[in-house]
Amino acid sequence: MTFLPTRAKPAQNLATIVAAMVLKSTIRPFLSASSFVVAIQLPNAADVQLYEMAARQLLNADRHIDVDGKRTVVVDQASDISQSGWHLLARFDHVRRGVIFYTDATEISADLGLIIDHRVVMAPTRPVHFKAAAMRLGQHLTDTDADYLASLGLTAVWLAIRRDRPIRRVVRHLKAACRPDDEPPPKAREHGSVRLEELAGYGEAKSWGLQLAEDIASWKRGTITWADVDRGIILSGPPGTGKTTYARALATTCGIPLVLGSAAVWQAKGHLGDMLKAMRKTFRDAEAEKPAILFLDEFDSFGDRGSIADTSNHDYNRQVINGLLECLDPADGREGVVVIGATNNVSAVDPALLRPGRLEKVIEIPLPDAEARKAIVRYHLPDASLGDLDQFAKASEGFSGADIEKAARDARRTTRKRNGSSVTEAELLEAMPPIRTFNADERFRLAVHEVGHAIVGTTLWPTSLVKVAISSGRRVGIGSGALGKTTFDDPLPVIATANYLVDRIAIMLAGMAAERIVFGDHSTGAGGDEGADLCIANDLATMMERTFGFGDGLLTDLGSGRRPLESLRIVDRHLQALVRQRLDAEFQRATDILTARRNELERLASRLAETLELSGEDVRDACLASREDGYGQETGL
Incomplete structure (x- = not known):
């Protein structure tokens, strides 16, 4: 354990201000509560005492004492809390607010874990924290120096600060002390050294993984059984979002081996019997290493037994998936092995693989914000x-x-x-990669399309529009993301009605309708992929007819395969006609709304083409200015 020196220091210096900033940001969600005990995992064990100091100041720990003389605010390290059972309960009986620091999940005993309300991971310090702290002290810090300080532990910075040493000299002093001239440059991190705590952009997947690490540590200690540990998940997301990197980092954080497998690797062994043999061997290998994580890449390549797209391989796929089901949910259990599947297309995965006891949850990894x-x-x-x-x-x-x-x-x-x-x-x-900038005509067409969505959405859902935006260009060779976006605070009711669904269809088709009104035709932006306007509108109309009974009968059919609603339309000509009728009716409704507001459509599109973003208020104000049109009177706009 590292103790901070007792030599005199200013009450606030660069390091203590940064510690207070990061700590306050971490526990801000809990400060409004009257009672909480939160455990904070620190990225650097050497900084524990500095954060303890910051926590005591933030919570006024020394001043909060009840009528019995007991402290009602506790700040401590998990490794220093040795009590258990009733002794631990007595220690926390009077506590209203508690902050417990730890660096490894094994420091938290099972009993202490029951006392803790929340566990959070503290983000590392960032250059912006040091720049803000320097500004508060009336000093200037360059971007380069801020980057360097953020790469160090806070305690090292704290130790280097003296009353007569300006920040610039502190940085030079640290560089001289920490990086001798003959020291070689740092080597690139190896895969096995990357921890999940260090990765960004994983959202819910990161939270799930850190919880898994705690559960596995508890299982190793014997404080919980394997029945309390998640069996596995499916990671779903676009290519390049780091699903394999996630699996490696999770295994490192858990301190357990990572075993790799995939349908392609198993298929390469030979015919069906050889593939099934290779599959079972991979699961046996993982069991031999337990606890272990088994990562199965390209999980959608196993297929879906209900798919009708390729009947020639139906029997082969059925036997492969049946074999995988046996491996995921064997009669004698799968103790010690967590399975993570990765896919770019979760809709192609057989539903039986996602049931409890197998891969129990699908977690989306979005593109990073x-x-x-x-x-x-x-x-x-x-x-x-x-x-x-x-x-x-x-x-x-x-x-x-x-x-x-x-x-x-x-x-x-x-x-x-x-x-x-x-x-x-x-x-x-x-x-x-270079940016291909859109010219004025292209920006105006994009703007017309998005403003079409916005005006119809504002007409049907008067207060829901948040903003509408378009891109100024696209980087060459980087994805195929949306070139425009109309964002609604979607008023999804607890129980959706037919009126809600047809409104959504009209809004989805409004971009195409706007292009036709202004230009006489529409562009390819309305279709082309599963998330496009036309595809969503078709699926909603199909669900109204065949899933929710809003059509001409109560016949229900959920379809099959990776695109079940599309499969229904392909084989049912009567359904095709019903879907077409709904789409035509809502397209006409969107067209009528926009035709009546053609002036607003073109004025707002011209503004959007220049500014690239309009707020919901901008669109609502423009619609309010023309109350004389019938739609404005009808909706109160």
Whole structure:
């Protein structure tokens, strides 16, 4: 354990201010509660005491004492809490607010785990924290120095600070002490050294993985049985979102082996019998290593027994999936083995594989948001001088984790060619694929399409529109993300009615209707993939006819295969006609609304083509200005 020196220091210095900032951000959700005990996992064990100091100041720990003289606020380290049972209960009986720090899940005993209300992982310090702290002290800190300080432990920074030592000298002093001139540059991280705690952009998958790590640690200690541990999940997301990286990092965090398998590897062994033999051997290998994580890539390639798309291989696929079901849910259980499947298309997975006891949950890994993209590029360029990365965040919209890794690799290459010492944000931006900027006509067409959605949505759901936006261009070779987006605070009712569904269909078709009104035709933007307007509208209309009984009868059929609703339409000509009628009716309704508001449509589209974003208020104000049209009177707009 590291103790902080007792020599005099200012009550607030750069390190303590940063610690307080990060801590407050971490426990902000709990501060409004009158009572809580939260356990915070720190990224660096050396900084525990500094964060303890910050927590005591934030919660005024020394001043909160009840009438019996007992402390009602506790700040401590999990490794220092040795009591159990009634002794532990007595210690926390009077506590209204508690913060417990730990660095490894094994530090928290089973009894202490019952006392804790919440467990959170503290994010690492960031350069912006050091810049803000320096500003509070009336000093200036460069982006390069802020990046460097954020790469160190807070305690090292705390120790280097003296009353007569300016921040710039603190940085020079740390560099001289921590990186001698003859020390070789840091080596790239190996796969097995990356922990899940360090990764960004995984959302719910990261939370699930950290909980799994705690459960496995408890199982190893014998405090819970395997029945209390999740059996596995399906990771679903676009290519390049880091599903394999996630599995490796999770295994490292759990401290257990990672076993790899896939349908392609097993198929390569030979005919059906050889494939099934290879499959069972992989599961046996994982069991021999238990506890272990078994990662099965391209999980959708096993197929769906209900699919009618390829009947020639139906019997083969059925036997493969039956074999996989036996491995996932054997008669003698699957103790010690967690299975993670990864797929870009979860709809192609046989539903039987997702039942309890097998792969029990589907977790979506989305493309990383702006903050996650910044964290990912900092991870791949740990020694770079990147500044606040705001420009990179805007320029990398739609990038996957793999796209960002490639950009970082290309930026390092550029820096080496120029004999530079570290990558800058300018070099990172230079290394990114070029942008194909839309011309004025293209921006206007995109704007017309999105404003069509916005106006019809505002007419049918008057207060739900949040914003409408279009892109100024597209990076060459990076994904095929949406070029425009109309965002609604979707008023999804607890029990949806037919009126709600037909309104949604009308809104989905409004972009295409707007293009036809203004240009006389529509572009390919309305279709082309499963998430496109036309595809969603077709599926909603099909569900109304065959799933929810809103059509001409009560016959129900859920379809089969990876696109079950599409499979229904293919084989049922009568259903095709019913769906077409619904689509035509809602397309006409959208057209009528937009025709009556043609002036607003074109004015708003012209504004959007210039500004690239309009708020919901902008659209509502424009619609309110023309109350004389029939739709405005009808909806009260």
